[in-house]
Amino acid sequence: AHCTSPNFKHKQKYKQWVYAPTPHQRYAGLNNSNIFIDFSRRQLGLSVQRSKGGKMKAIDRLIAVLDFSTMEEAKKMVETLGDSVKLYKVGLELFLNSKGEAVDYLKNLGKEVFLDLKFHDIPNTTTMASLFAARQNVKMFNVHASGGKKMMERVAKEVKALNPNTLTIAVTILTSFSEDDIADLFKSELSLKELAMHWAKLTKESGMNGVVCSPWEAKAIKEVCGNDFVTVTPGIRPAWSAANDQTRIMTPAEALQNGCDYLVIGRPITGAENPKEAAERVLA
Ligand code: C5P
Numbered sequence: 001a002h003c004t005s006p007n008f009k010h011k012q013k014y015k016q017w018v019y020a021p022t023p024h025q026r027y028a029g030l031n032n033s034n035i036f037i038d039f040s041r042r043q044l045g046l047s048v049q050r051s052k053g054g055k056m057k058a059i060d061r062l063i064a065v066l067d068f069s070t071m072e073e074a075k076k077m078v079e080t081l082g083d084s085v086k087l088y089k090v091g092l093e094l095f096l097n098s099k100g101e102a103v104d105y106l107k108n109l110g111k112e113v114f115l116d117l118k119f120h121d122i123p124n125t126t127t128m129a130s131l132f133a134a135r136q137n138v139k140m141f142n143v144h145a146s147g148g149k150k151m152m153e154r155v156a157k158e159v160k161a162l163n164p165n166t167l168t169i170a171v172t173i174l175t176s177f178s179e180d181d182i183a184d185l186f187k188s189e190l191s192l193k194e195l196a197m198h199w200a201k202l203t204k205e206s207g208m209n210g211v212v213c214s215p216w217e218a219k220a221i222k223e224v225c226g227n228d229f230v231t232v233t234p235g236i237r238p239a240w241s242a243a244n245d246q247t248r249i250m251t252p253a254e255a256l257q258n259g260c261d262y263l264v265i266g267r268p269i270t271g272a273e274n275p276k277e278a279a280e281r282v283l284a
Contacts, residue, residue, distance in 0.1 A: 056261075058283045059084075059085070059086050059283055060086065060087070061256070061260075061261065061262050061263055062085060062086075062087060062262075062263055062265065062279070062282060062283060063087045063088065063089050063114050063232070063262050063263065063264045063265065064081060064085040064087070064088055064089070064265060064266070064269050064270065064279065065088075065089045065091075065264060065265065065266030065267075065269075065270060066078070066088050066089060066090055066091075066094050066102065066270075067091060067093055067094065067266060067270070068093070068094050068097075069093055069094070069097045070097060070098075071094075071097075071098045071101055071102065071105065074094055074098070074102055074105075075105065077270055077275065078105075078106070078109065078111070080275050080276055081269070081275055081276055081279055082276060084276050084279040084280050084283070085111075085269075085279050086111060086112055087111065087112040087113070087114060087139060087262075088106055088111055088112070088113055088114070089113075089114040089116050089264055089266075090102045090103060090106070090113055090114070090115055090116065091116040091117070092116075092117055092118075095115070095117060103115065103136050103138065104136075107136065107137065107138075112138070112139040113136070113138040113139055114138070114139060114140045114141070114142075114232070114262075114264075115133050115136070115138045115140070115141035115142075116141070116142060117129075117133075117141065117142070118142050118143065118144055118171050119141075119142070119143040119144070119147070119155075120143065120144035120146065120147045121147065121151075122151070123147075123148075123150050123151040123154045123155075124154075126143055126147055126151050126154075126155055127151075127154045127155050127158050130143065130155045130158065130159050130168070131158060131159065131162055133159075133166060134158075134159045134162045134163040134166045135162070135163070137163060137165065137166065138166055139165075139166065139167060140166065140167035140168075140169050140209075140230075140232070140262075141166065141167075141168070141169065142168075142169040142170060142171050142212060143155055143168070143169075143170055143171070143208075144170065144171050145170040145171060145172050145199040145200070145202060145203050145211070146199065149202050149205065149206050152168075152170060152202070152203060152206035152207070152208050153206045153207060155168055155206075155208070156168050156206055156207035156208045156209075157207060160207070167209040167210060167230055168207075168208040168209045168210075169208065169209060169210050169211060169212060169230065169232055170199070170200075170203040170208055170210075170211050170212070171211070171212045172195075172196040172199040172200055172203070172211055172212070172213065173192060173195060173196045173199070175214070175235075177192065178192075179191060179192050182195060193217070196213070196217065197217075197220065197221070197224060199211075200213070200221050200224065200225055200229075201224060201225060203225075204224075204225040204226070204229055209229070209230050210229050210230025210231055210232060210261070211229075211230075211231065211232070212232045212233070212234070212264075213231055213232070213233060214233065214234075214235050214248055215233040215235055215236060215248075215249075215250040215254070215255040215258055215260050216235075216248050216250065216258075218231040218233055218255070218258050218259035218260045218261075219258045219259040221259070222259040230261050230262070231259055231260050231261050231262070232261065232262040232264060233250075233255055233260040233262065233263060233264060234246075234264040234265075234266075235247075235248055235249050235250065236249065236250060236251070236252055236255050236260075236263045236264065236265050236268075237249040237250070237251065237268060238251055238252060238268055238278075238281065238282055239251050240281070241267075241268035241272075241278075242267075242268075244267050252265075252282055263282075265282060268282070269282065
């Protein structure tokens with residue numbers, strides 16, 4: 001047998017390949033064997049996670065949103081949702097109000113985290129923040145693509161070296177911007193959509209794993225950046241739920257057909273009378 005993964009060592013004593021962390025990974029506290037099985041699978045190309053996205057289970061694609069300002073509310077929601085949700089989005093509101101505790105809380109429960117803090121700074125500062133996310137072994141975190149290619153290249157490279165399990169995601173243009181805002185700010189001839197697509201390409205070229213985008217753009221982004229490029233999409237509304245302030249929405253089924261890998265769903269679940277039942281209905 002031959003294996004090129006740095007996490008595999010052939011132990012003569014056991015006459016088999018075993019998983020072992022590199023010193024860099026051990027420093028990051030990543031010495032849990034499950035993590036290494038996952039690293040190794042990915043390195044051996046057996047992971048179904050990205051390239052064979054179609055085989056991912058629905059529950060692994062659902063990101064429920066914890067937009068709360070206290071840990072009490074967040075904990076209550078996580079307890080209510082129980083086994084129906086595995087992956088949670090923690091944004092600035094909960095992360096700051098809980099002084100970071102929300103991430104530890106979820107990881108200790110065996111949940112996965114999308115750390116939605118949208119880092120935007122010089123390459124060194126953004127990279128140090130990103131390495132924090134990688135050390136927490138979050139499933140994914142994000143930066144602003146407008147921080148530039150040099151920033152994203154360094155983030156992608158260093159996060160991959162520390163923890164290849166953490167997906168590096170970029171935000172292109174915030175949906176709060178209008179065409180006029182963009183023209184005003186960037187003095188660019190490009191339309192908002194063209195600029196968002198251009199930044200998605202830069203994100204891909206920088207070695208990052210994917211972008212946050214509208215479900216309406218996911219297909220075009222996959223066509224330009226490749227099928228392995230991850231799309232994380234808010235603006236998802238099951239047919240039975242209210243649109244709230246979201247405008248360009250899609251149902252979960254439509255989103256999956258249109259190249260969305262991860263579906264970010266907030267109020268249809270957390271605002272439902274019975275959140276667990278709502279999550280189960282989304283997954284059904
Ligand atoms: O409740 P709802 O499903 O609309 O929540 C969607 C989540 O995704 C919220 O946390 C929202 O801030 C976030 N988001 C979004 N649209 C974007 C980017 C992020 O709705 N373009």
